Amino acid sequence: MELTDADLIARVLVDDDQHAFGELVRRHQSSVRGLLRQLTRTDVSLADDLAQETFIRVYKNIRSFRGEARFSTWLYRIAYNCFREDARKRKELVGVDEELLQAEHDPQTVDPGLKHDLMHALNLLPLHERTAVVLCCQNGLSHDEAARVLDIPLGTVKTNVLRGREKLKRTLAAWGPN
């Protein structure tokens, strides 16, 4: 019988069971590292460093997890905060993404070899839309859960997902055969 996340968290809280925490890390490492790779534009090394920092923060603060939201939602929120703090340190502000988006949307700069690469299309989105799309469409979070993770209003999440999806569709359609 496989233990639930709640069972594992209880073991960490009551018995300080590091094996249980290791199982939580094993379970969620792929989705957290995947999210951070999307946010860091596939900078694997940076994403893994941030993922490691995320899990260490989770361990330190696990007593503050109240179980009101899913564990994965709480985890993504910490991962997103780690990314934001790192981005602030590196002075990578959201505005930079907008400039990159403008540059990368220029048809002449798009690599024709990547026409059907959905992940590349995703990377063309500005940070706020990319994050919302990755959380809601890729990782299956509800709009409400994504709003908690990103600490922004629900309406903003919906708008970002809608705009992100539309841009992805347009990009993919433009890449398609004529």
Added chain:
Amino acid sequence: MNAMIDDEILDRQLREATPYIDDDGFTARVMANLPVAQREPQWLRAMILLGLAILGSGIAYLLSGGFVREGVIQLSNFPIWLLLVFAFGCGLVVGAFAIIFAIRQTPEVRDLARLRF
């Protein structure tokens, strides 16, 4: 890809385009970097509890004005079978608490029994 991609198809393709990332030693690196728990040693907790119990008993004895001593003398006049029943009852109660505490402290037993405390 055509222009008429609906949300469901797009979401499915996004999910399928995301490969599972192999652990590849990641969990081990995280575990190696976890902070060491700052918990007081178990023997210290036991000694503090024992000390408090002895201190409390001593204070209670002094404040009782001989009441406890008289109680013990009266208890010694009870028939032996009654003392045995009393001791057995005390043992059962203490044993029951010990078992409950042991279950709470043993995750494997707790999961096996699916008990919620």
